[in-house]
Amino acid sequence: MATLITQLIYITTTVVNYSHSDSIEQEAASEIPENRPPPEWPSAGAIEFKDLSMRYRPDLPNVLRNISLSINGREKIGIVGRTGAGKSSITLALLRIVEFAGTITIDGVDISTIGLKDLRTKVAIIPQDPTIFSGTVRTALDPFSRYDDARLWDALRRSFLVEGSSTDRITLDTLIEVGGSNLSVGQRSLLSLARALVRDNQVVILDEATASVDLETDKKIQYTIQTEFKGKTLICIAHRLRTILTYDRxxxxxxxxxxxxxxxLALYRNNKGAFRSLCEKSNITESDFGT
Incomplete structure (x- = not known):
């Protein structure tokens, strides 16, 4: 239990920092001039893990153990498992928030050989509990002022945070209090989704993005994922199994x-498999797979 609590504290602190910074104090170099990926990287979003192992501190056990797998470009992958199984650790490794043993490549580029800014600006993350710093909706969407207002408005509408004209209650100049306390949990989740749409990265990570939102917001998030992230490599750490039944793997x-x-479907049909067991606990039957 103590190890799990330590991991959760580490995850919460580092993901919050990552969301509003290109690098974190005492991390590796932000940029490596002699080894920068091409500007269009990644174009497909093919990801390969080889012998990936990771621990949060030298005195703690590995939370990932010799993980080797390949994800095709533009593939939709759901990740499931019990608490402490290592789901969120995959996210931290992909963003190099925690360094690791083994290799991870994206479109053939070893992510350990490039700067953190070059990596993290090309991978979007929608965290489970988005932490929003004080400012405005504009600064929350685009903290480094890289995009024009038209792009920001477009993302707000596509994420359903704004439905209708710019006269809605939420605008780019709407003030956000510390921690987004004047926004609902659902609005904070949609704002995080809109931020990912603004960045338009080829690789998108959803870390249990629907775990704490109401059903209506969940429907909006799932619709946006299905329609707006077509052609993207999507990795979803799933809280609700039903949301990933149509994923590729x-x-x-x-x-x-x-x-x-x-x-x-192949996993479900393995009567003795772990996924089948999870489905049965969620009252999921083969008819739910749309076969």
């Missing part, structure tokens, strides 16, 4: 190891 983690990795 599902990775089941157990104790930091790969337990299963296959199409949703």
């Amino acid at each position: 599902i990775l089941v983690l157990d104790g930091g190891n790969i337990a299963e990795f296959d199409t949703p």
